[in-house]
Amino acid sequence: MRSLRHLLPSAGSLIVFEAAGRLSSFTAAGRELGMTQAAVSYAVRGLEEQLGAQLFQRRHRQVVLTEAGERFHADVSLGLSHIRKSAEDLRLQATGGHVTLAASTAFGSFWMMPRLQQFRDELPGIDLRIQTADRDLDIIAEGIPLGVRGGEPRDWADYHSLALADEEIFPVAGASYLAKFGLPQTVEQLATHRLIHLEEPYREAASWDEWFESAGASLSDAARGLRINDYALVIQAVMEGQGIALGWRHLASRLLASGLLVPVTDHVMKTGKAFYVVWPKNRELSDNARKVRDWLAAQA
Amino acid sequence: MRSLRHLLPSAGSLIVFEAAGRLSSFTAAGRELGMTQAAVSYAVRGLEEQLGAQLFQRRHRQVVLTEAGERFHADVSLGLSHIRKSAEDLRLQATGGHVTLAASTAFGSFWMMPRLQQFRDELPGIDLRIQTADRDLDIIAEGIPLGVRGGEPRDWADYHSLALADEEIFPVAGASYLAKFGLPQTVEQLATHRLIHLEEPYREAASWDEWFESAGASLSDAARGLRINDYALVIQAVMEGQGIALGWRHLASRLLASGLLVPVTDHVMKTGKAFYVVWPKNRELSDNARKVRDWLAAQA
């Protein structure tokens, strides 16, 4: 089986051939492709010579496909249109219509979803796609224009970044839990309640131990309580009254505002880290991706 | 809708991309395509830049398609394989396996068919295709390598030619006709019989008038008798006893030898013309086409 590279004088001559056959004219094909008639003539002739078959009958001021040319044209036309559609989709995704944002499930659910209507109102015509994952995606490698990450920008040498929110962590409980067990008034009381622990396998997240330490206390039995490996599920459990969990302000703020979640104690742990929208240094953002980035930063 | 020519850095980069994705290696792709690894790297990078999307993750000693790259690869692979198949078929037809011979229906039926087994025995492995038509095809324009024509080579400036048979014409009848009406002994008697006239719309063929004139006689009522516009049908009618028709020696010889046709009178009209195998001056014959040509000429 021979490669097309050996079968053809150049792959570009296929594109030229397709246009000439469709338009029955070398001059019209040249116009469409931004070339001269002479270049089209040479390209078609090169193709005919390499394939050893006459593809066109040359008529007065016109060319007509031979029978063999007709068959070949049908196949080439089908193949190229397939490829063109795909290339256009890919380019659209990369440079236009679609913009993909890679983020955690929790960010998607609790930060972006409550703001989606606003996003649509302010940036109509941009098709935003959230790609969630249980780890921070290598968006450079994946060809995704934008991501949201927690941490410190100095750890991401290949990325630009803009801050979205500082990392502020405090306990949150659901109303039904508090109605049943009462609201803890002090850090010490809190330690006696049911605590829900987040255990993400890939992302580093602050734990209850760290929070109590930041409050100048200690948790005597760290093993007690529910353990869940997805923060979105943690929040669901809290709202259903299964216990108290640590809340990240930027994620919990909408739920707090609506009363679905209630802050517990007045101690807030500030890690010094923050959440950022990031994008690759090695590639220019499309106009739309830049707009999405700027919109995100404006929510800070 | 943008042309592929504007969407891609070069169409050739599609072929390179297809191979690299299939082989997960720029070095292996270069080997297959007869290029260096560096050229592959540049081609893929050009494609990525033009499309604005990362197609591969670069790993140690390996490349892996991104999700976007996978989708694009599937489409490119499908499109290119479609085109490759077609190009291979076309090239095979033009240069190898298939050889097409353009000829009249009569030549195909009465000259070639009786010799086909012999052809196959002597030139096994060549797929000969007879393309019949009611006129002499412009085989240069149609991209057909060989043709059979009656006439004079000086009328075909663009063709080479080799003689197959002189044009010799005499009346032939079927056995059932002769059993019923008797065998005409003289040209004058012949004139009283049922004569079948050939009226081809495009090819110039000798008529009964011409034949009688060559025999020094005249046909008093040229309108009398069956008129048929296809010589193969003329011969069928003769064999079914509908009348007597003019026979061309090179076409009728096998039928005469088997007794299906009987020569009438001993007058033979020689036009000074002949039948030739012809092929275009502007293009080299493939090996197989040359073999077919030589085989045909050897039947003379």
Place this chain on the structure above:
DNA sequence: CTCTTGTATAAGCTGAGCTTATGCGAAGCC
């Protein structure tokens, strides 16, 4: 630690892929 090997990239080369200009011929028009 050394070695292997496959990707990226710099520097340089060259001929494929055009361009401009012109010739030719088939149609159409008057």
Place this chain on the structure above:
DNA sequence: GGCTTCGCATAAGCTCAGCTTATACAAGAG
């Protein structure tokens, strides 16, 4: 019939896209 139009083929010339060779670097393997 002569004249005009215009689209294909082809000659001559140009140039930069598409390579090549050489080298740097890094991830694995042993």
